[in-house]
Amino acid sequence: MINELKKLGFTNNEINVYSAILDLGQSSTGPIIKKTGLHRNIVYDVLDTLVKRKLLSESIKSGKKYFKIKNPQILILKAQEQLEASNKLAGYIKNKLKSKAPEVIIYEGKEGWETAYRLLKNRLKAKETVCTLGVGGDKWISAMGDFFITWENFLVKHKIMNKMIAYKWQKKEIEAHQKNPMRKTKYLPEPYSISSNTEIFKDGIFIQIYSDPIILIEIRSKEIAKGYQQHFDVMWKLSKY
The missing domain is CATH 1.10.10.10 (Winged helix-like DNA-binding domain superfamily/Winged helix DNA-binding domain)
Structure with a gap:
């Protein structure tokens, strides 16, 4: 005892x-x-x-x-109170740790790429905005595979705006697929080739690398997303339609 x-x-x-x-x-x-x-x-x-x-x-x-x-039933009640308090405290600490330490997830290949977008699709809310810095163009469409149409329809249905900053030499390539009314694209004059790009959303970012196999790195952090969004907003002002 x-x-x-x-x-x-x-x-x-x-x-x-x-x-x-x-x-x-x-x-x-x-x-x-x-x-x-x-x-x-x-x-x-x-x-x-x-x-x-x-x-x-x-x-x-x-x-x-x-x-x-x-x-002695009071001992059981006291133990239950302690358990409830411990669960609340653990949840509070877990949330605090989450807010300080970003979660990093790496996806490989088309299957991994699609998984990342399916999970993002579940988190995005109607009328939010996704920003793309350094558009992958045909490489991105190839990486999306069959999920490309699903993603496009999802943006339209939920009125989610996709603002993209690409390079001027990509304009013809991008406009060939620019049938989505929820997408706005502006261009920078620099003639850089594209080996990666960044997607920015409310609670994190995607860093997309067009290697073999293709790699998508997700960083879930509102603070990091905010920093990337500020950079995107500056570049958006410098870009032209």
């Missing part, structure tokens, strides 16, 4: 007093002090604590206080 009481948060003195009363039954302070061998002040303090924790009941007979163990 001692180990169980310790697990419930009882101190050694509380265990001694509680066990003594359990053996004695209803008792005044004198027999409890004698049985525990503890100083009377310690016993008085412990009895007061156990009464406040509703583990003991007290009554007065002939001017003398008597103590007895309350229904």
Whole structure:
């Protein structure tokens, strides 16, 4: 029983007093002090604590206080309260850690690429905006595979705007697929080749690498997404239709 009481948060003195009363039954302070061998002040303090924790009941007979163990069901209720408090605390700590440490997930190949977009599709809400910096063009469409049409229809259905910044040499290539009314594209004059691009959304980013196999790196972090969004907004102002 001692180990169980310790697990419930009882101190050694509380265990001694509680066990003594359990053996004695209803008792005044004198027999409890004698049985525990503890100083009377310690016993008085412990009895007061156990009464406040509703583990003991007290009554007065002939001017003398008597103590007895309350229904042991209270121990179960106390344990349940501790469990609930622990779960809430664990959830709070977990959320705090999440907010500080970004989650990084790496997807490989077309199957992985599609999985990333399916998960994003479940998180995006109607009328949100997805921003693309450094458009992959035909490489991106090839990576999307059969899921390309599903993604396009999803953007239209939920009125999710896709703002893209590409390079001027890509204009003809992009406009060949530019049938989505929810997509706006602006161009920069630099003649760079595309080996990767970045998708920015509310709670994270995709870094998309057109290697063999293709790789998509997802970083889930509102703080990081905010930083990339600020950079995108500056580039958007410098770009032209």
